[in-house]
Amino acid sequence: MRLILTLACLAFLPLAATAQPKKEVGPIKVIKLERKDPISYEKDVEPIFYKRCTVCHSGNLKEGKLDIATYETLVKGGKRGTAFKPGKSEDSLLYKVMARTQKPFMPPRGEEPCTPEELAIVKLWIEQGAKAPSGVRPRKEILVGLPPANVNPVRAVAVSPDKTTVAAGRGNQVHIYDAGSGTYIRSLIAPGLKTFDGKAAKAAHLSIVESMAWSPDGKWLVTGSFREIAMWDALTGEQKHKITGFAHNVVAIAFSLDSKMLGVSGGEPTVDGEVKVFDVPTWKLIFDLKNGHSDTVYGLAFSPPDMMMVAPGQKTPDPKDKTTKLKTIPVKLIATCSADKFVKVWNLADAKFVKSFEGHTHHVLDVGWSGDGKLLASAGGDNTVKIWDFEKGEQARTINAHGKQVTRLFFIGKKNEFLTGGGDNAVKAFNSTNGGNIRNFAGGTDFIFAVASSPDGAVVAAGGQEGVVRVYNGANGTLTRSLLPPDAQPPIKKDTKKK
Ligand code: HEC
Incomplete structure (x- = not known):
C-alpha cells in the first residue's frame, strides 16, 4: 500500500504544479460508452480511483471518513453514509460528487477533475449493479526488466x-x-x-x-x-x-x-x-x-x-x-x-x-x-x-x-x-x-x-x-x-x- 501511495503522489505532483484550475469546475459532460462487455471493477473502475481518489481516501488519510482503497471499504461508505446504490447512479453520492452535480465536488478544487470517459465508466459500473472485483485484482504495473544473464540460481x-x-x-x-x-x-x-x-x-x-x-x-x-x-x-x-x-x-x-x-x-x-x-x-x-x-x-x-x-x-x-x-x-x-x-x-x-x-x-x-x-x-x-x-x-x-x-x-x-x-x-x-x-x-x-x-x-x-x-x-x-x-x-x- 505504501508503494502505491508513493507512486500516486509522484504522479500527482507535476499535475498540481502546472494545471491548477482555480475556479470551481462545473458538471462534467455525460457521455455514453460504446461497450458490450460488462464493466470490471478491478480492470476499469479501480484504476480511476487509484489515479484520482486514493491519495486522499486511503491509508492514514481518509477524507470524509471514506476509504476508497478497496471495494470492501468503499461499500462501507463515509461520514455521509453509503457512497453508492447499485443500479442507481443518480442516487449515488460517489457518482454525483465526481460528476460535480452535488457538493463536495471530487476531486476537490485544485485537482484535475475526472474526464467524461472516466465518469461514464463509473456511471455504467454503478448501473450494472456495482459488482465487486471478481478475483485476483491487477495492481499498479511495476516495470520489471529481465534479470541479468548471469543470474541463474x-x-x-x-x-x-x-x-x-x-x-x-x-x-x-x-x-x-x-x-x-x-x-x-x-x-x-x-x-x-x-x-x-x-x-x-x-x-x-x-x-x-x-x-x-x-x-x-x-x-x-x-x-x-x-x-x-x-x-x-x-x-x-x-x-x-x-x-x-x-x-x-x-x-x-x-x-x-x-x-x-x-x-x-x-x-x-x-x-x-x-x-x-x-x-x-x-x-x-x-x-x-x-x-x-x-x-x-x-x-x-x-x-x-x-x-x-x-x-x-x-x-x-x-x-x-x-x-x-x-x-x-x-x-x-x-x-x-x-x-x-x-x-x-x-x-x-x-x-x-x-x-x-x-x-x-x-x-x-x-x-x-x-x-x-x-x-x-x-x-x-x-x-x-x-x-x-x-x-x-x-x-x-x-x-x-x-x-x-x-x-x-x-x-x-x-x-x-x-x-x-x-x-x-x-x-x-x-x-x-x-x-x-x-x-x-x-x-x-x-x-x-x-x-x-x-x-x-x-x-x-x-x-x-x-x-x-x-x-x-x-x-x-x-x-x-x-x-x-x-x-x-x-x-x-x-x-x-x-x-
Ligand atoms: C485532494 C484530496 C481529495 C481527492 C483527490 C479526492 N477527495 Fe473526496 N474528499 C476529500 C475531502 C477533504 C472530503 C471531505 C469533504 C466534505 O466532507 O465536505 C472528501 C469527501 C468525499 C466524499 C464524501 C464522503 C462522505 O461520506 O462524506 C466522497 C463520496 C468522495 N470524497 C469521493 C471522492 C472520489 C470518488 C474521488 C476521486 C474521483 C475523490 N473523492 C478524490 C478530499 C479528496
Missing part, C-alpha cells in the same frame, strides 16, 4: 509423478529434462512475453522463477514469479493459463493430493502474507486469506484428502474415561508458514482460523503435512525442523536438521517422510513419525533452494545457487545425473570431421 524444481521428467526453474527460464538420461528436452516459453520497453523475451516469466509444482495427476506444471503464476500443459509445455495481480513474488506453490486445488503464497515483505487457493482446472479463486500473517508466507500445504478433525463444541473426556469418544468430522484444511515465525492452519470451507503453532525463533520457510494427517513439519531459518502434533496443537519434536537455514521441506507423496534442503549445501530425508534421518543426498556444493521428488520418492531432485540440478536415486541416495543449463551442456560430438 535454481530456486524451484519439480519431478513428474511418472518419474520420467524433471523441471528446473533457473533464473527466468524453466528447463525440462529427461529424468533418466538427463537429456535436455525443452524450455517453457511464455507466448508474447515482452519487457516494459517492448523487447521480446524468450523466457517462462520476465522475473525469476521462484516456485513450481507438478500436479499429482501429472497434467499441470505451475510456475510462480513476481506477481504472477503460469499454468503449463505438462505434456506439451504449452502455456494454458496465467493469473496475475499477486502482491509480490509468488514464493510457494502446492497442489492438494487429489489435484483439485492449487495453492499459492507470498505477499509483500513485512506488510501482509498472501495465500490464495484456486479450483483446478477452472482456476476460480476459492480461498483468499486476508491478514492471516504479518509477513511473507513462505510455504503452504493441504491436509490429506481423508483428513478428520475433532468436531468443535465437545468437552474433552476425563483421561480415565475410556468409553466416551470425541466425534470427528471430515475437513479440508490448509497450513501456512511465514516470516512472522508462525505456522497456522485454516479451514478451507469458511477461511476460519483453526490453530497456530509457535516455536521457531526465525522465519518459517516451509511447511508440510504428513500423509496420515497427524503431523505437520516446518522448516526454519533457525536451522531446525519442528514436528507438530496437529490434534494436540503442540510441538512433538525439534530436529537439528541442518547447519544453516532449512530452506525447503517436501513431503514425499502420501508418506510420513519428507525431504529437506539447506543453506549448508545438504539435502536430507527424515521420518516425520520418529524424527529419524533416513537418508542423505551427497554432492551439493552450493546453497540449496529447491528440493522435490516423485510421489513414490524414487526420483529426488535438488538445486541451488550454482544453477545445477542434481538428480538422485531416492531409494539409496546415489547421485544419478547433474543437469546443467542447456547452453552449458557439453556439446554432443558429431562425426563430421573427416578422419
Whole structure:
C-alpha cells in the first residue's frame, strides 16, 4: 500500500504544479460508452480511483471518513453514509460528487477533475449493479526488466509423478529434462512475453522463477514469479493459463493430493502474507486469506484428502474415561508458514482460523503435512525442523536438521517422510513419525533452494545457487545425473570431421 501511495503522489505532483484550475469546475459532460462487455471493477473502475481518489481516501488519510482503497471499504461508505446504490447512479453520492452535480465536488478544487470517459465508466459500473472485483485484482504495473544473464540460481524444481521428467526453474527460464538420461528436452516459453520497453523475451516469466509444482495427476506444471503464476500443459509445455495481480513474488506453490486445488503464497515483505487457493482446472479463486500473517508466507500445504478433525463444541473426556469418544468430522484444511515465525492452519470451507503453532525463533520457510494427517513439519531459518502434533496443537519434536537455514521441506507423496534442503549445501530425508534421518543426498556444493521428488520418492531432485540440478536415486541416495543449463551442456560430438 505504501508503494502505491508513493507512486500516486509522484504522479500527482507535476499535475498540481502546472494545471491548477482555480475556479470551481462545473458538471462534467455525460457521455455514453460504446461497450458490450460488462464493466470490471478491478480492470476499469479501480484504476480511476487509484489515479484520482486514493491519495486522499486511503491509508492514514481518509477524507470524509471514506476509504476508497478497496471495494470492501468503499461499500462501507463515509461520514455521509453509503457512497453508492447499485443500479442507481443518480442516487449515488460517489457518482454525483465526481460528476460535480452535488457538493463536495471530487476531486476537490485544485485537482484535475475526472474526464467524461472516466465518469461514464463509473456511471455504467454503478448501473450494472456495482459488482465487486471478481478475483485476483491487477495492481499498479511495476516495470520489471529481465534479470541479468548471469543470474541463474535454481530456486524451484519439480519431478513428474511418472518419474520420467524433471523441471528446473533457473533464473527466468524453466528447463525440462529427461529424468533418466538427463537429456535436455525443452524450455517453457511464455507466448508474447515482452519487457516494459517492448523487447521480446524468450523466457517462462520476465522475473525469476521462484516456485513450481507438478500436479499429482501429472497434467499441470505451475510456475510462480513476481506477481504472477503460469499454468503449463505438462505434456506439451504449452502455456494454458496465467493469473496475475499477486502482491509480490509468488514464493510457494502446492497442489492438494487429489489435484483439485492449487495453492499459492507470498505477499509483500513485512506488510501482509498472501495465500490464495484456486479450483483446478477452472482456476476460480476459492480461498483468499486476508491478514492471516504479518509477513511473507513462505510455504503452504493441504491436509490429506481423508483428513478428520475433532468436531468443535465437545468437552474433552476425563483421561480415565475410556468409553466416551470425541466425534470427528471430515475437513479440508490448509497450513501456512511465514516470516512472522508462525505456522497456522485454516479451514478451507469458511477461511476460519483453526490453530497456530509457535516455536521457531526465525522465519518459517516451509511447511508440510504428513500423509496420515497427524503431523505437520516446518522448516526454519533457525536451522531446525519442528514436528507438530496437529490434534494436540503442540510441538512433538525439534530436529537439528541442518547447519544453516532449512530452506525447503517436501513431503514425499502420501508418506510420513519428507525431504529437506539447506543453506549448508545438504539435502536430507527424515521420518516425520520418529524424527529419524533416513537418508542423505551427497554432492551439493552450493546453497540449496529447491528440493522435490516423485510421489513414490524414487526420483529426488535438488538445486541451488550454482544453477545445477542434481538428480538422485531416492531409494539409496546415489547421485544419478547433474543437469546443467542447456547452453552449458557439453556439446554432443558429431562425426563430421573427416578422419
Ligand atoms: C485532494 C484530496 C481529495 C481527492 C483527490 C479526492 N477527495 Fe473526496 N474528499 C476529500 C475531502 C477533504 C472530503 C471531505 C469533504 C466534505 O466532507 O465536505 C472528501 C469527501 C468525499 C466524499 C464524501 C464522503 C462522505 O461520506 O462524506 C466522497 C463520496 C468522495 N470524497 C469521493 C471522492 C472520489 C470518488 C474521488 C476521486 C474521483 C475523490 N473523492 C478524490 C478530499 C479528496
